[in-house]
Amino acid sequence: MKPGRRMDEFTLIDHFFERAPRNPQVALSVGDDAALLDISGRLAVTTDTLLAGVHFPHGARAFDVGYKALAVNLSDLAAMGARPRFFLLNLSVPAATEAWLADFSAGLFALADVHGVDLIGGDTVRGPLGVTITALGELPPGTGLTRGGAQAGDRIYVTGHLGEAALGFSHRQGRLDVPPGFREDILARLDRPVPRCREGMALLPLASAAIDISDGLAADLAHMMEASGTGAEIDLGRLPLSAAYAACFAAAGWDLALAFGDDYELCFTLPRQRVGAFEALRPAFACGVHHIGDVVATPGVRWSDKGEPYEPARRGFNHFG
């Protein structure tokens, strides 16, 4: 087909989205009224919607839209400790050109292939640009990290670095001038976040609670502490900030790292008696992992900066707020 040519719904599904599944549990994939999966054990199921003009800019690269729509869902599975297996795609596009769809599916499958997940179904409609993905992962029977297992005395960790997507967004908006040498990296972190699936699976037998940081550490840590019926004390000096963030700290302060979101790092709690087992696994965390504070019995999250109390300026991203 020629670039720019509009394709009908069934042709585009066949052309870009039908691929032979790799997981043997897929008894029937795209193309019937439903997919059929043979499952024995525990499934983690999650779904997230990304809309143009809300979650990504109008005019965003189709590759990045496809990649990120899957990434944010895999990040949710990572937070449960689940192994990603399957996903469904609901795509609403104003007009289906071959070039856009080719780029979108390239981004989608680039990430799908890294994690060995199969597209098993979906729906394409003509409408405002938006992508909904539903992702399914597997867990050993009876297992699964939740937000609700933290106990006073546990340590609190985060993977990777915080605030890089926030820098990328602020830079692209012209609100913050990131030094040229860092720009490519921080925009990549915004547009193509790396879901911490391997790290989540490694944490499954160790962590007492976990959440992925989509709304900002301040909001998501508060959710995890509420679900656990506990509180947290965090030393801002321990936050994992990159060289890029350090270079922008005078303008960004703490809050871009705490309250913007789109980090897609894992925040998790670890009982002290498992710290040794965890330290033995640390080399597997190529993204880095940092102890930022501790779980306490008193509800609420308390932040301190060089011993002084600190209050983050805004509390994450909340639609309809």
Next chain:
Amino acid sequence: MKPGRRMDEFTLIDHFFERAPRNPQVALSVGDDAALLDISGRLAVTTDTLLAGVHFPHGARAFDVGYKALAVNLSDLAAMGARPRFFLLNLSVPAATEAWLADFSAGLFALADVHGVDLIGGDTVRGPLGVTITALGELPPGTGLTRGGAQAGDRIYVTGHLGEAALGFSHRQGRLDVPPGFREDILARLDRPVPRCREGMALLPLASAAIDISDGLAADLAHMMEASGTGAEIDLGRLPLSAAYAACFAAAGWDLALAFGDDYELCFTLPRQRVGAFEALRPAFACGVHHIGDVVATPGVRWSDKGEPYEPARRGFNHFG
């Protein structure tokens, strides 16, 4: 809360969408990064998106939007013969008022309760009105109706009546004047279609192939015959048309019953040696079920009207077509 008040995302999720699950397989429901399901066997998974202005009119009753978004997904599970168990909801709304959400969730759960399905997760975003539902159903290991099992000699059946949603739509558009006594029923069929789940489960051990009629019998029967590598011969005189349709036949002709869609009836094929077993089950099909034609070896669908060949005017609903 007062009607008309806007609610924040987390409040509205708690208020309208968190309900204790009834299926014991739900180990963890709404409120974490993912739901956890304990599954042993075969799962059918399907997803469909409904957008305002495309699949339902702007200004449609919220009750009907919630009901229909779930109904079209349960209909896909019915076509596989699966027992509906769980669903996820992605809701995009321009503004979240309590009155709209209360009505939407009432419609959604009215149907969910009939079928005993649990809402296990989802996502709410601010955007153009649209609903994506992903539904999961269970099947005994190794089973499942597909589009691909029809064989020459099989009989072809449809449940219920065809073309009633089409009448409702045409009437609402002012293109066709439906007699007053029928209006309420045909609009109900358009706005609140009844997914044929019980019928699909009853057919699981009997039918050789099945599809739900969402794009119109002409298009969906053609899909089923293509998937089976067979053809079909249909006698239009056997089509199940209601009294409402008969009253409008002079204006509607065959095509509203064949090519509009939104019927959400099942079309299925039955090997002749199972006709006896099926007839014994017929009392279970309170919606009615009719033998409309037969599967033949020659590909393609051939329609006849009193012995004369007939060609439906348009072939279903196809986005991007």
